[in-house]
Amino acid sequence: MSTRIEPQLLEDLKAYGKVDVEACFNCGNCTAICPLSENDATFPRRMIRMAQVGLRDDLLSSKELWLCYYCGECTDTCPRQAAPGEFMAAARGYAISHYDSLGLGKLLHRRPFWAVVFMIILGIVLAGFMYTRHGTMPYDTLGLFEFIPAELIHNIGVTAMVFVALAGLWGLVNMLRHEVQRSGLRLGVRYNWWQALIDTIFREVLGQKRYREDCDRDPDAPPWYLKKWFIHASTMWGFLGLLAATSLDFATALLGIKETGAWVPIYSPIRLLGTISGLFLIYGTTVSIIKRLTKADRSTEYSTVDDWAFLIMMWLSGMTGFAVEVAIYLPPPQMWAYWMLLVHIVIAMEMLLLIPFTKFAHIFYRTMALYLHALKPIPEKTPEPVPAGTD
């Protein structure tokens, strides 16, 4: 197969972040300092080299892009101060935009102004659509779902989920097209398919093993609740918990157990899951926003519109959702809650719809990369022990 060279690659990448890797003289410091880089997945220098010589397809098919959590060690110690960590972040944005075939990712990443305009318009359209279908606003009780019918929310939600799933799948297919070829996965070889999947989901995604154990060796050792992995995990657990709570609530409605919007005590399991998850989400995003505002470390020194949009939408959806919940348990009627619910649903829906095109898409690609990385052929015979730590 011929190798395709894109001389414009490095210039193209600059639209996705603070890319300054022309300064790189390929000393290899970043790769060797990286706590996550290992011999079957070396980065970031390999990626930087690809960008320097224009190997676009190789760059796009590198699972290594997604194995990086941006601890900033490479950027701190780079002898050329070429910011390899920032390059990796920009390359991930580039990859998200190019796995997507609708062109929306490119718009959101490369045109900060239009990205903001687009997001505002999308929000207004969603809000307008829902407002045209609003019902009554009861004064004596807080009938939230009489104002915005539960069915409407469910229908939009399901549609959005299907759209996101399809777009995500499409992106994954684009990602895998090259990666599978490059990683040498072969038919007729037994792989640890299930073990790798379980490890990926539970140890890596939910347990944040690599982030926790390797990538968060901050020499100044902040308390656990300020460690990078915890802030990230808190956000992610919060998001997944809320997704689960919402889905379960929908399921109970479908099964006729409980109507959406029917009052439940705060300690009912699904409500409790949602509340706790919401608190986690708010905590994680708040700390992240403060870190970006104060440029607390190398990884938050430079922020793109993508970084901000992702964080702000999550934070707003968490805060508005929490406000609605407070209103539910205050004596009625809290008339502002009707509007708060509208805002909450609009932001949550918009965030959901934009998942495949923003930084949020890493939820697909990182999981897949971690899975590919965990996949190992099952040897036919007992292998000879390989001494650890040697070259």
Next chain:
Amino acid sequence: MNSRPDPNESENPMNTPDLKVDALVVGGGIAGMQSALDLADQGYRVALVEKEASIGGKMIMLSKVFPTLDCCSCITTPKMSAVAHHDNITLLTTCDVQALHTNGNGGYTAKVQQNPRYIDADACTGCRQCEYVCPIDLPASYDLDMGATRAIRVPFSTAVPQKAIIDIEHCLLCGKCEKACPTDAVDFSQQPFTFNIETNAVVLATGFQTTPTDAKREYGGGKLLNVIDALSMERLLAPTGPYGHILRPSDGKEPESIAYVQCAGSRDQSLGVPYCSRVCCMYAIKQAMLLSGALPMADITIYYMDIRTFGKGYEQFYQNAKAMGIEFVHGKVARIDEDSEHNPVIRVETIENGRIAERTHDLVVLSVGMLPGENLGPIFDVQPADDGFAAIPDPTLSPSATGHPGVFVTGTASGPMDIVDSIIMAGAAAAQAAAYLETMRSSVAAGPTAIPEVAHV
């Protein structure tokens, strides 16, 4: 005032009169000594001011010089002696220049403080009887704290002048040295002494310092026992060194595997040092060769980003080292940790194959770079450039001129360079200073009105 003081007298601060010389050389390392000698040989009267108790600078500490592998003591000591015994040179050790003022006639007046040796330098014969009786054992600073020394001592075996000095910070004032001294030279009552030197030209040769070993957190921040800097290895290799063997610090074992980490402080913007120090490739190769002789069974590895062997005979030197079996690994060492036996473990991406290697050695030598020494700004009004070394307005055509008439800078005070280049530049600075002295002399002789008018064409 017009007569040159007796050079022997100059060692005694109480008898040092104010001096009038043609040129003041600040710094007694190889560049300063060479500039002083080059000026003195032309008949100019020179005062050489050195802050330490002996001249010789960094060069006298080294084992051998590249690429000829000449013994460093053997070629530096004669220079030091020549300086000390030159009729036209007044040698002033333990002296700091505290201020430099123009005197209005194109010349300068330097205010110099001589710090006390607590020894009558005229009386001291360098017999070292005092050193033998002194009860205070201290890490030997000359051997970079590897050997031991005493609170009263001749700084090192080939020190010039061969006069004792008391480290008053550590002295108990027990008086044993005073009793032991056959010439009654010990004098605890000495005080700092300030005097003026009038000069027409100034040559600044204040040298450099090396990157501290704790500069890089990823290299253990100076806390790993068996990670030393290259200057320490020079002392270990030198015939006058502390142990007479190559021993590693943690357990005194002879290392069987030694690694050099190149660019440990140079070409590293994370330390604010973007420049190449120009000497580390060659000294590492030289040390590797010397180690191959001292420890024939040892494996020696040099981890490098680029090998820069640009001088006369240097590339051949590098090729010889490769032929001798010294291993060169292309890759910047990113991290040094240690195992439970204090063996340093190096983590590096080997650029040749793009793989990550973790290799354990017995001893790691950091090829530390050259950092600016003295800041010449406050006293000499020679401001540091972006790299911290003296700013030179016209580095291409006038590499020694500072922008102040009659003030020149030379050697590593002006930027990183090796001994060969320091000597060349010392000669250049001396020649420029001599030219300046001649212009001054002719203008004084002719008087200000006699300056010929330049025709405008």
